[in-house]
Amino acid sequence: MKVTLINANTIKPPLSPIGLLYLSAYLKSKGMLVNVVDLCCANDIPAALSSMGKNQPDIIGVSIRNIDAAQMKMSKYFLPDVLTIIKLVKEQCPRTPLVLGGAGFSIAPVEIMEMTKADYGVVGEGEAALYALVQGLQTGSDVRAVAGLIFRDGDGKIRINPPQNSSTAFLRALPFQDLDAVNYSLYYNQGGMASLQTKRGCALDCVYCTYPLIEGKNYRLIPPAHVVDEMEYVLSRGYDYFHFSDSVFNVPREHALQVCREIIRRGLKVKWHAYMSPQGFDAELAGVLAAAGNDGVLFGVDSCSESMLGHLGKGFHKRDIAHACEACRVHGLEFSFHILFGAPGETMETVEETLQAIDDLRPTAAFLTQGIRVYRDTPIYKRLVSEGKLDPGRSLLEPYFYLSEELGPRFPGRVHEYAVARDFVFSDTTAKSPSTDEAVVALYKRNFRGPCWKILKELKRVSAGR
Ligand code: SF4
CATH class of the missing domain: 3.40.50.280 (Cobalamin-binding domain)
Incomplete structure (x- = not known):
């Protein structure tokens, strides 16, 4: 066929x-x-x-x-x-x-x-x-x-028909990705990283997320030796900077440690980036990540307010974020935050709590976004429908966003002004535009490797003449 x-x-x-x-x-x-x-x-x-x-x-x-x-x-x-x-x-x-x-x-x-x-x-x-x-x-x-x-x-x-998630045995037998099916060097040279996965599924409960609905809530872990075999294969094709596209790399923690130890055992000269959770992120993990070539951690914390972490279903606490940042600092890992303002329960007080925490914790970069994209059957969808704030008959194909009614008119300006005043902070009101995308691609073409947040920081520093 x-x-x-x-x-x-x-x-x-x-x-x-x-x-x-x-x-x-x-x-x-x-x-x-x-x-x-x-x-x-x-x-x-x-x-x-x-x-x-x-x-x-x-x-x-x-x-x-x-x-x-x-x-x-x-x-x-x-x-x-x-x-x-x-x-x-x-x-x-x-x-x-x-x-x-x-x-x-x-x-x-x-x-x-x-x-x-x-x-x-x-x-x-x-x-x-x-x-x-x-x-x-x-x-x-x-x-x-x-x-x-x-x-x-x-x-x-x-x-x-209801989908059936792949089994671990299936993933173990899955051939390596077919790099020759596309112009892979173009992706690498204009996107800055080659992709790998160590698992499928996500057991976490972020209220807006469709990932567990699509890939399932049970983890199917790919054996560490198989993950690193594929890494070696991609490396042999000339690509040495990787992005792990897992939902969250360090959950389950033991699997992440095993993958890193396998990279270390084989002595691979690689760099890589991944999404991580502050949950269980301690100095031992940070040390192993650093030794395995980690070059950047993106914490998808969404908020640094204790009450909002609960509303967002993040499954970790404000103190976990602080511990994770400290662990990164001890081992010289660069880390960034993604913040998502506006979920139910967000007020100017919780916004200020998050902004203060960003100042205190000083990530390498922080990206501030606002408005929760609501997709059908997610926890936030069910909450908004049950509270009478969303008509269940409404199509959600066209982008629909929820922004907490408790945020006053001061909110957008406050976030904008906060981001403008800091060279490591970006907001969706300031940072991205088609010309920014072009500038990012241009830097990748000039052999920059790594995640977008490192590039954005460099662009902001250059444009501010710092
Ligand atoms: S950790 Fe990531 S993939 Fe998992 S539910 Fe949260 S946002 Fe979705």
């Missing part, structure tokens, strides 16, 4: 499509002919899709990574562009079965199926479900029982 997979995510700086690369590797390992059409790297999207049509694929999969940027002040709604891409695909290959998938699709699969008139969809992880679908279409067998599949039944109604 000839399978064409289309990466419909065109965000810049480019993010390597790690899910699609695993999907490609898996299907190839099953003997399928896979062609990836990467629209992120395409200069001319209609031309790229036109040449795809000439290959006459037996099935086409379109990966929708995000439907929007999930940022209130820098709101971008990607779905209209994705719909245009799907329309072009259908014009090129009107009789070829079309299947949609990806994290963005999995957020609102039925609505997107209705909008696009696609034949099938896959919710959650794609490898096993897409393979079962392709096999079924090849042999003419009934595919209606495939876990995670969305399809139209005989009566035209859209049916959805």
